[in-house]
Amino acid sequence: MAKTLGIGITGGIAAYKIAELVSKLKQDGIDVVVMMTEGATKFVSPLTFRTLSGREVITDLWQESNEWKVQHIGIAEEIDLLVIAPATANFIAKMAHGIADDLLSTVVVANTAPVLVVPAMNTNMYNNPIVQDNIKKLAGYGYHFMKPDSGNLACGTSGKGRLPEIDHIYKEIKRMLYPKKDLEGKRVMVNAGTTCENIDPVRFICNRSTGKMGYCIAEEAFARGADVILVSGNSPLDSIPGVQFIPVWSAEEMCEVMLEYQPDCDIIIGAAAVGDFRVANIATQKLKKAENYEENKILLELVGTPDILKELGKKKRDHQIMVGFAAETENLIENARKKLESKNLDFIVANDVTVEGAGFASDTNIVTFIFRNGDITSLPKMSKEEVAAAILNQVVELM
Ligand code: C5P
Numbered sequence: 001m002a003k004t005l006g007i008g009i010t011g012g013i014a015a016y017k018i019a020e021l022v023s024k025l026k027q028d029g030i031d032v033v034v035m036m037t038e039g040a041t042k043f044v045s046p047l048t049f050r051t052l053s054g055r056e057v058i059t060d061l062w063q064e065s066n067e068w069k070v071q072h073i074g075i076a077e078e079i080d081l082l083v084i085a086p087a088t089a090n091f092i093a094k095m096a097h098g099i100a101d102d103l104l105s106t107v108v109v110a111n112t113a114p115v116l117v118v119p120a121m122n123t124n125m126y127n128n129p130i131v132q133d134n135i136k137k138l139a140g141y142g143y144h145f146m147k148p149d150s151g152n153l154a155c156g157t158s159g160k161g162r163l164p165e166i167d168h169i170y171k172e173i174k175r176m177l178y179p180k181k182d183l184e185g186k187r188v189m190v191n192a193g194t195t196c197e198n199i200d201p202v203r204f205i206c207n208r209s210t211g212k213m214g215y216c217i218a219e220e221a222f223a224r225g226a227d228v229i230l231v232s233g234n235s236p237l238d239s240i241p242g243v244q245f246i247p248v249w250s251a252e253e254m255c256e257v258m259l260e261y262q263p264d265c266d267i268i269i270g271a272a273a274v275g276d277f278r279v280a281n282i283a284t285q286k287l288k289k290a291e292n293y294e295e296n297k298i299l300l301e302l303v304g305t306p307d308i309l310k311e312l313g314k315k316k317r318d319h320q321i322m323v324g325f326a327a328e329t330e331n332l333i334e335n336a337r338k339k340l341e342s343k344n345l346d347f348i349v350a351n352d353v354t355v356e357g358a359g360f361a362s363d364t365n366i367v368t369f370i371f372r373n374g375d376i377t378s379l380p381k382m383s384k385e386e387v388a389a390a391i392l393n394q395v396v397e398l399m
Helices: 013-027 038-043 046-053 071-078 089-096 103-110 123-127 129-140 166-177 212-223 251-264 308-314 332-342 384-398
Strands: 004-009 031-036 081-087 115-119 149-152 158-162 187-192 227-232 244-247 267-270 277-279 302-304 321-328 347-352 368-371 376-378
Touching (some): 004 071, 004 103, 013 038, 013 081, 031 038, 031 046, 031 071, 031 103, 071 103, 081 089, 081 103, 081 166, 089 103, 089 115, 089 129, 115 129, 115 166, 123 129, 123 158, 166 384, 187 212, 187 251, 212 227, 212 267, 227 251, 251 308, 267 308, 308 321, 321 332, 332 347, 332 368, 347 384, 368 384
Parallel strands (some): 004 031, 004 081, 187 267, 267 321
Antiparallel strands (some): 149 158, 277 302, 347 368, 368 376
């Protein structure tokens, strides 16, 4: 059955970009109901969206309609997904407080369909703790947020706050409108982030991983119906609503937790950047420096940490699927193949971290899947969300 999508446009300069989005969705046969706040109509004429969507654009709570039903309730009942793009700081604040004082905010309150919010605003506004608190609050209620892109902003500055690429929003809408539930009934454990090894009570060794790849996998697996455990080392990212979150610190701690949960898991994905070394003797007191910095010298003895996937690989059950990552700087395929074997994985996701757009602290990745039977699949540069979906598609195929 054809899907109906509600798109709420609020008063930001990025409003004009939504015209392309409406046009693309309409070409897919999706019925698009466009709603605009008064601010949005100052940027783009409703006529543009009426022409592209082939439907009346709704802007006014008190607009007369031919339907007998109260208009905002009728729209809320009709839509399968509500998208707010661009979402201004003001509109996000209204949503977070249940304010219903115009047509769009009233539809938001009456709506029971999933909601996708795409913020776009000045960097300082986006980073404002009040705005961030509102986003967190809404995310806690199950509202799904896309992160803004970084780049030049209409206000003349540069930073985080740009509307994500239309193609990216379009794919997210399609994913939410036609959700795959191919992991229903499966328990997935993912690890992510960097492990940390203490030197003394205040210092530690870690690495550049932000955890983004693993968090994307956990979120995608949850969206596809899995019961997900995210075992996370240090990461600046927020926990994911609906996903069981187990924060850990060191490689040994991460290993212990994963071994404990392993027997109940159908799928295990190792996306964490696990440190290979720990400090042999952690100082119980903060290490003191010398009076003269030139005399400062500390030798740290480092010893190995457990290879978590290798340990899990030894205990792998029949039908349990295990996937690992191989971040390489040379001989990508050969090195990744060795890891696939030694860790007893079903496939490994290899990436050359020297290539721009691949690897740590990047929003994109360029990966190659290497399988036990020798097959190799190379994927183009993709967002980490897309890589997560591709990995899980592969897992489903193996199941
Ligand atoms: O051996 P290498 O560190 O390159 O292997 C990378 C893969 O192994 C990743 O999936 C990573 O999460 C995992 N790993 C691990 N325990 C370690 C080191 C890496 O599970 N100590």
